[in-house]
Amino acid sequence: MRIFSFFDRSTRAFRFSKITLVFAVSTGGLVAYSESKPYGGSSSVDSSQVEAKKKRVVVLGTGWAGTSFFKNLDCSLYDVQVVSPLNYFAFTPLLPSVTCGTVEARSVVEPIRNIIRKKNGEIQFWEAECIKIDAANKRVHCRSNDSTIVKGKEEFLVDYDYLVIAIGAQVNTFNTPGVMEHCHFLKEIEDAQKIRRSVIDCFERASLPNLSEDERKTALHFVIVGGGPTGVEFAAELHDFFCEDLVEIYPTVKDLVKITVIQSGDHILNMFDERISSFAEQKFQRDGIDVKIGQRVISVSDKAITTKAKANGQISSVPYGMVIWSTGIRIRPVVMDFMQQIGQNNRRALATDEWLRVEGCDGIYALGDCGTIHQRKVMEDISAIFNVADEDKSGTLTVKEFQDVIDDIIVRYPQVEHYLKSRHMNDVVDLLNDSKGDERKESIELDIEGFKSALSHVDSQMKNLPATAQVASQQGVYLARCFNHMKDCEDNPEGPLRFRESGRHQFQPFRYKHFGQFAPLGGEQAAAELPGDWVSIGHSTQWLWYSVYASKQVSWRTRALVVSDWTRRFIFGRDSSRI
Incomplete structure (x- = not known):
């Protein structure tokens, strides 16, 4: 179908007729034009209103985490903007091979615009460095790397609804002189x-x-x-x-x-x-x-x-x-400054929850080397877990009652699964019997103190994830899937039980698979x-x-x-x- 237009002699510009709008709606598009808007002329409608229904997602960084995120993101759902001082993705595990000519430098890099092109132009990219994150006003301050830009034009602001921080880390010299x-x-x-x-x-x-x-x-x-x-x-x-x-x-x-x-x-x-x-x-x-x-x-x-x-x-x-x-x-200086803003001083990286959300911030996520997951301890929620598991409110917990919630516990607190494996326990019956010191019994019951005793050593299995490309890549893929299904899971959450509240979490928490x-x-x-x-x-x-x-x-x-x-x-x- 054609898009019809006519020439307006008074404004010396082409105008699009209303049939353009009808065509866009009939094909299910989200395109909207102001009525009789001159082509190349000024408009009273702000350009941001064109995608008013889309939330803006700003991605900082084009490393393993950032690239994995926007490659797997359904960009038709969001206004995606990527900011990075590097206009390419580098396969960093092969850097030692580059140092000696085993492989060439250009062989392990992929231009970001090549990746964006495969997303049908739904991503905007700016080669610039983020110099400040303003969480209060939901914007980031950026500076271009181009030294030829006129002074005063090298810095610009980018507003966001969701911010994905994936700028990696820098080498640690431990302040060693020289x-x-x-x-x-x-x-x-x-x-x-x-x-x-x-x-x-x-x-x-x-x-x-x-x-x-x-x-x-x-x-x-x-x-x-x-x-x-x-x-x-x-x-x-x-x-x-x-x-x-x-x-x-x-x-x-x-x-x-x-x-x-x-x-x-x-x-x-x-x-x-x-x-x-x-x-x-x-x-x-x-x-x-x-x-x-x-x-x-x-x-x-x-x-x-x-x-x-x-x-x-x-x-x-x-x-x-x-x-x-x-x-x-x-961590990099810009992340350190942001951590001071949000009260996360004296940490080695941005603390996030199990869903990769920066603690204390709304709509901000940290992936890869710049973030670390602050895994919640079982003992912090032990009473709430007991109350949810004790369905008949008898004050004691049977093996069956515990088995009914063990899947949610393992997903919410992965250290439980690690503890069972480290002690070569097959199921929760072994765990509960271990706390009693008895032989395997299917009919064992525990009160709250016995339940605490059974899980008292579970939190010792908590470990921080390594700062590797494998972790960063999996985090990027996981967060993209969450964003792709964000609306679907608002009404039908798919995550584990909320032991301190009613209902379920919106998503399954991130689980690293080695x-x-x-x-x-x-x-x-x-x-x-x-x-x-x-x-x-x-x-x-x-x-x-x-x-x-x-x-x-x-x-x-x-x-x-x-x-x-x-x-x-x-x-x-x-x-x-x-x-």
Whole structure:
């Protein structure tokens, strides 16, 4: 069907006739025009009224959490606006591979506007940084990264109905002197590119004819501070880069290269199963990678790194050519300022409830590394749980009464399920009998004190979720589903019982499902910790790593590029240029 228009001679502009409005309504659209509005002319109707029925959702950040959220969001239901200083999504687990040219930087990034284009233009994106969150007035202050913008125009305001904070975190230096000035970080694509150039610079510098033997050794001493997954994977990548590629290009300095990993804890990869940690340490020892455990860095100068042994307090200083700092994360200044506004001081991240809503705020959610779920304790609600379970109000709780509400309890308080698994209990009968110290009895009854005793140790199983891409991605998908079904669940809530109130919660709370984690160790070997307490180590695990990381790419474009980079590396080796 055509849209008819006519030319108005008095205003020298095209006007749309009423048939345009009839056409839009007949097709079920939400389009509305002011009557006889000039094309390109002024209008008395504010543009925001065009989507008056839609709530505005503002997303801060284009990392794992933010991108997963708006990719899975039904954008036809909301006015979606994304603000981020980065106009791309980066597959951060492959950053260590970028540092040594195993894959190229462009192969692991997807432009945000490519992702938005697939959403039929229903998302607006601004390349800018959020500098302040004004929760009282429901707006965020943003600043453009473009230095060429006229002064006074670089800052703008964005109003919101719902705000999704997913801006991640920054590297934690623990206020160690000299770290910011002399260390490299591995958090963003730009960091990986700088490291790649610096590695080659170290080899080129060591090849100069006017350097002494000690100066060459210093230039080729690579120090990695932090024995977590990022630090260990970079050490393995660097070792492979040297042994497989650089040793033939720089034969005169092949015996001078040294890689050192400094870890403050007792083992590297201490968040993995101890079998993986032990295997990694043994492999690094065979490869000649020096692992110093129980060492804390106290300062970094332009020539040396100073450490202090935790066991005896001995201080030592080691010269270096390049230092990589990979010791953890902390919240960004804009989040810290927001936390002070809402009274969440002295926290490591924004505290949210189990539905990812920032505590004490209306319509604000925090995802990924910038937020942490404040899981409610069972013992805080123990009396309310007992009263709901005690249907006959007898003052005692039977096994059947407890079984009637156990599903809601496990969903609302996941530490209960973790406690049952840790104690190898099959069901609530085992839990109640355990509190009595009796053999298994189906007819046991408990009063309120016995019920408290049965659940007294449950809260000890509460753990914070790790700051990983896997957690952030799942949170983004979960919140998008909640937004997609928000209206449907207003009348028919699908969540667990409200033990302190009547009815049910609107949604099921967020539940993280762990799919395992990998630790590439170099030499085409990797270790994996899989669900069900499965541990896999060796060459076959490396091929599993290849398949999983290829499948998890954000688009077919990046998937093809990454696989082609791996193939190129197998055939031609890594590129040794500093580009």
